[in-house]
Amino acid sequence: xxxxxxxxxxxxxxxxxxxxxxxxxxxxxxxxxxxxxxxxxxxxxxxxxxxxxxxxxxxxxxxxxxxxxxxxxxxxxxxxxxxxxxxxxxxxxxxxxxxxxxxxxxxxxxxxxxxxxxxxxxxxxxxxxxxxxxxxxxxxxxxxxxxxxxxxxxxxxxxxxxxxxxxxxxxxxxxxxxxxxxxxxxxxxxxxxxxxxxxx
Amino acid sequence: xxxxxxxxxxxxxxxxxxxxxxxxxxxxxxxxxxxxxxxxxxxxxxxxxxxxxxxxxxxxxxxxxxxxxxxxxxxxxxxxxxxxxxxxxxxxxxxxxxxxxxxxxxxxxxxxxxxxxxxxxxxxxxxxxxxxxxxxxxxxxxxxxxxxxxxxxxxxxxxxxxxxxxxxxxxxxxxxxxxxxxxxxxxxxxxxxxxxxxxxxxxxxxxxxxxxxxxxxxxxxxxxxxxxxxxxxxxxxxxxxxxxxxxxxxxxxxxxxxxxxxxxxxxxxxxxxxxxxxxxxxxxxxxxxxxxxxxxxxxxxxxxxxxxxxxxxxxxxxxxxxxxxxxxxxxxxxxxxxxxxxxxxxxxxxxxxxxxxxxxxxxxxxxxxxxxxxxxxxxxxxxxxxxxxxxxxxxxxxxxxxxxxxxxxxxxxxxxxxxxxxxxxxxxxxxxxxxxxxxxxxxxxxxxxxxxxxxxxxxxxxxxxxxxxx
Numbered sequence: 129x130x131x132x133x134x135x136x137x138x139x140x141x142x143x144x145x146x147x148x149x150x151x152x153x154x155x156x157x158x159x160x161x162x163x164x165x166x167x168x169x170x171x172x173x174x175x176x177x178x179x180x181x182x183x184x185x186x187x188x189x190x191x192x193x194x195x196x197x198x199x200x201x202x203x204x205x206x207x208x209x210x211x212x213x214x215x216x217x218x219x220x221x222x223x224x225x226x227x228x229x230x231x232x233x234x235x236x237x238x239x240x241x242x243x244x245x246x247x248x249x250x251x252x253x254x255x256x257x258x259x260x261x262x263x264x265x266x267x268x269x270x271x272x273x274x275x276x277x278x279x280x281x282x283x284x285x286x287x288x289x290x291x292x293x294x295x296x297x298x299x300x301x302x303x304x305x306x307x308x309x310x311x312x313x314x315x316x317x318x319x320x321x322x323x324x325x326x327x328x
Numbered sequence: 329x330x331x332x333x334x335x336x337x338x339x340x341x342x343x344x345x346x347x348x349x350x351x352x353x354x355x356x357x358x359x360x361x362x363x364x365x366x367x368x369x370x371x372x373x374x375x376x377x378x379x380x381x382x383x384x385x386x387x388x389x390x391x392x393x394x395x396x397x398x399x400x401x402x403x404x405x406x407x408x409x410x411x412x413x414x415x416x417x418x419x420x421x422x423x424x425x426x427x428x429x430x431x432x433x434x435x436x437x438x439x440x441x442x443x444x445x446x447x448x449x450x451x452x453x454x455x456x457x458x459x460x461x462x463x464x465x466x467x468x469x470x471x472x473x474x475x476x477x478x479x480x481x482x483x484x485x486x487x488x489x490x491x492x493x494x495x496x497x498x499x500x501x502x503x504x505x506x507x508x509x510x511x512x513x514x515x516x517x518x519x520x521x522x523x524x525x526x527x528x529x530x531x532x533x534x535x536x537x538x539x540x541x542x543x544x545x546x547x548x549x550x551x552x553x554x555x556x557x558x559x560x561x562x563x564x565x566x567x568x569x570x571x572x573x574x575x576x577x578x579x580x581x582x583x584x585x586x587x588x589x590x591x592x593x594x595x596x597x598x599x600x601x602x603x604x605x606x607x608x609x610x611x612x613x614x615x616x617x618x619x620x621x622x623x624x625x626x627x628x629x630x631x632x633x634x635x636x637x638x639x640x641x642x643x644x645x646x647x648x649x650x651x652x653x654x655x656x657x658x659x660x661x662x663x664x665x666x667x668x669x670x671x672x673x674x675x676x677x678x679x680x681x682x683x684x685x686x687x688x689x690x691x692x693x694x695x696x697x698x699x700x701x702x703x704x705x706x707x708x709x710x711x712x713x714x715x716x717x718x719x720x721x722x723x724x725x726x727x728x729x730x731x732x733x734x735x736x737x738x739x740x741x742x743x744x745x746x747x748x749x750x751x752x753x754x755x756x757x758x759x760x761x762x763x764x765x766x767x768x769x770x771x772x773x774x775x776x777x778x779x780x781x782x783x784x785x786x787x788x789x790x791x792x793x794x795x796x797x798x
């Protein structure tokens with residue numbers, strides 16, 4: 129927009145390794161879980177969910193990760209995969225009542241604050257990262273940037289915003305009673321980030 | 329007769345339980361903010377940036393609002409302008425009626441408090457449900473927020489437990505905070521599933537891209553804005569900013585100043601309703617732009633700084649008066665230092681002008697403010713506006729607090745201080761008559777000694793020390 133003073137982009141020169149370390153540290157500080165995974169990550173997801181007694185994992189049926197997930201999913205897993213393609217009008221009750229976990233991709237992450245960037249849309253509905261009690265996110269560490277400022281300038285967000293863009297930093301929480309932090313209020317109770325090993 | 333404000337202050341000071349709860353919370357928040365800005369240089373750099381961004385937005389307010397309307401409309405939102413709270417309520421009602429909504433789920437919004445939306449909708453047969461944990465507690469108890477960020481901060485867990493036990497007898501009685509939070513989740517879940525309409529406030533609106541930015545921790549705000557079929561966003565017209573790249577500095581200032589968090593759990597950027605092919609999200613997004621007196625504030629170049637506010641609440645956390653009283657004593661939607669400059673301007677100096685007097689002008693608020701609003705200076709300005717009989721003054725009900733006796737007193741004071749001779753004569757006289765000074769001055773002398781004029785004025789003592797008179 130013309131007439132407005134230019135801002136210096138607030139960013140930090142952290143190397144790739146430090147960036148990932150800082151991201152993990154910041155996210156863990158707000159009760160997020162970070163797990164490094166290899167090519168067999170669908171199996172890891174299946175194990176994690178089985179441990180938690182979750183019965184159904186939803187994912188965007190047209191999401192980028194969909195093919196890899198279904199291909200790598202252990203056939204003997206007690207957790208059922210639910211490719212999610214239903215409009216909310218018909219899927220509302222199932223989403224609120226039956227889905228214990230959802231897996232989404234992300235559009236990057238912020239090292240400074242441990243935040244994930246999601247642009248939900250046609251491939252991945254926005255409620256997937258919100259309604260199920262467990263939210264898993266697959267992250268390529270090469271997508272991590274030092275600050276939000278750096279990331280949104282680099283990805284040229286101002287050229288066109290999606291209907292919904294999100295920063296997610298940890299599971300939902302509240303401190304409304306006596307300023308005491310409690311996790312798992314209205315959004316997910318658990319946020320698990322799967323960082324793909326850089327050798328991938 | 330003591331004013332309503334004084335009566336509320338009396339009762340606020342007398343409520344030991346509330347005082348303990350508020351003080352504990354404020355000390356905690358002050359400490360957390362300090363820890364969130366470990367580097368003073370970085371903090372001051374960010375504050376200067378925040379001030380510049382907000383000042384620029386206000387300098388271009390009419391233009392940016394028009395751009396915002398254009399970009400939001402281009403994104404598929406419907407933009408409504410409301411001159412008054414009553415108009416905004418009517419617009420919201422019409423939207424809900426058109427959708428056939430009987431219930432409205434609400435994320436936390438101070439502007440909706442300003443509108444008195446819940447009571448208005450109730451009278452029209454529509455139930456407004458507060459979904460933020462703090463706001464839910466208040467709605468159940470029939471109370472109003474006492475803090476703009478932590479609305480139920482005056483209550484402790486036992487009061488909440490008692491309230492939940494009464495309102496949700498079907499749930500097991502719990503006194504632990506985790507249990508109470510779990511109860512709120514259980515109760516609200518069905519509300520989120522079933523609602524057809526949701527309402528939220530707006531933290532920042534980006535003119536460049538037509539984007540509404542909402543920050544929150546609980547997820548209720550996201551649920552209110554993405555689960556129902558219609559989303560109504562209400563915002564004061566001052567919340568607009570020019571560009572998207574101005575958002576990151578403001579966001580970090582907001583969350584660090586408010587609660588000491590580097591970022592909230594969710595930052596929710598909404599640029600329109602569900603698009604073709606998307607499977608969820610509201611099919612309608614309405615933005616209601618509320619003026620409610622803000623244009624008048626905008627018209628004065630000095631008072632305009634009031635509108636820079638990003639509603640972080642740091643001024644109240646740092647205010648020695650707020651920390652001892654809590655928000656209810658102010659009797660307004662916005663309490664604390666920011667409320668004391670905003671409310672007299674929105675509601676009129678006749679109705680709320682006394683708030684500007686309820687300050688020691690210590691300056692803690694201005695020091696904490698992330699966008700450097702000179703609150704003490706504006707308090708002073710409003711004190712002046714309240715007693716200056718100028719019908720063309722830019723405020724509402726200027727001069728309405730002018731009283732004959734204090735006015736005469738100040739006139740005399742000015743007359744004396746305007747001339748060295750008169751000042752000398754009066755101070756010498758005061759020294760001679762010092763035995764007449766009262767020894768008791770109401771509550772002030774209950775724990776203090778009354779001030780007595782010195783036998784010899786300072787100017788004489790200085791002369792006696794051999795200093796030149798200048």
